[in-house]
Amino acid sequence: MNTTTTQQITPELRQWIVAQASAGQPPDAVLKSMIDSGWQEEVAVVALEDTLRSYLADHAKANGLPMPVVVPEPLMMAGEVMLNAGDREVQVLSHMRSPRVVVFGGLLSHDECDELVALAAKRLTRSETVQLDTGGSEVNSARTSEGMFFTRGEHDICRRIEARIANLLQWPLENGEGLQILRYRPGAEYKPHYDYFDPAQPGTPSILKRGGQRVASLVMYLNTPTRGGATTFPDVNFEVGPVKGNAVFFSYDRPHPMTRTLHGGAPVLEGEKWVATKWLREGRFE
Template identity: 40%
Template sequence: MLSADWNSWVRENLERGCTPDSLVQVMLARRIDGKEAALAVTQALAAVDGAPTSTGPCWPDRFAFRSANRAIVGDRTLRVIARIERPAAVLLENVLSPQECQYLIALSKQQMRPSTVVSPDTGEIAMIEARSSEGAWFVRGHDATIAAIETRLAELMRVPVEHGEGLQVLHYRAGGEYRPHYDYFPPEQSGSAPHLARGGQRTASLIMYLNNPDAGGETVFPLAGAAFVPRRGNALYFAYCDGLGRLDSSSLHGGAPVAGGEKWIATKWVRQQPYR
């Protein structure tokens, strides 16, 4: 349980105009459990009159999977497994073939480095306890296989290929996790400025599952009370920035600890403008 002092701090800062996501970020930095932080902010928002609220669901224009249960994307038919409205999120099957999953894992194994995050104060890259994984980055169009995957993902997400960051492959061993966080760059934090200058705000994420962990490893959305189990070839899309640049704080998410086996994923982030 969050202490009374922290609950009071949340209410006071909401009353003076702080955004919900900025408060969650501070609590995560103080090593407060993400679920407790999210619950405290949610409860305080319901009790504080005039507290700031974020935009509604950020579905892109013409995004087929907001309502359709299947669609042809490139050379394959994608089907919806699950969908939630807030945040705007949909779990799809058949986004990657088994061969593509195996290829990305094999390609990444010799390039793994400890995973990092962006410091909210300085914008520098740093390692933190809340993220226990290793990863490999590939520039956009790294090879023919990755270029073909990126073309498919761009069509799926309704954004130009040039708006995508390079593909990132992540590996979580047993016990590995990524505590709840946001993928977008909080505009009120000074460390976000150099990243926003390279293509604007992130608008959406696509997490592709490359294998089947034996237990755990779900992608969780604490504010929505939702969890998605990783299965090879499936992908989870979620959006958090609308056409006016408004951000959806309900997109707080994390990777639950891997309770058995290991977890491999590939992530694609997209920006408002072409990414440099």
């Protein structure tokens, strides 16, 4: 490959990138291969992102699927295990590309976890889910937790964590919903579901007025249950054990099951599970 200081993104390079993606190579592996072959990192990143975005858009159009959108994404080089989140170094414990899932270690300190639990404890009510028929919310038998919402920036700790998330995921702070705190008692669960709003439902247009679609979710574990309570991804047989201070991030570039982001909260078998959830929208959430 060309290694001059004026490297050009050629049709041949784009064809090679598409061929690698079609063969199942993850983007970070393709990027590493380009850099190892002499491409400047900044040129390689632009070529990879532009080519894959165009390829996915063409694929969606040809197959009558929703168009993909840009989504939050941590800045990770191949093999990198520590990420700078502004005020804290966060560990990458594992990740996959399809679905896009990243498990973070130490996103929150134990003191931060305890403070969120203490602030939320007196405000818990039976958890509700969005009612897509009307755009409102309702108690749902599939979700048997208790919860509450902080408004964005409601407390110093909320502002600190929200800024950290914005840095880590390279997404505007104002595009995030307020933190939701949930408590799952023994036997409580959240059956598999998607976090995006179904475009086919009549209540969705009303919901989208507040910031557009959800495009990513971040579930932060505020304690470690004695047994049970994993976050599950049934489509790919993957689960994340809840460990205090850790988190699982997943993104979905269109509101469609092809994102393979079906997920759930397995029943808590012993003890309690506390989590903080952050949903990220396409635009500013009001």
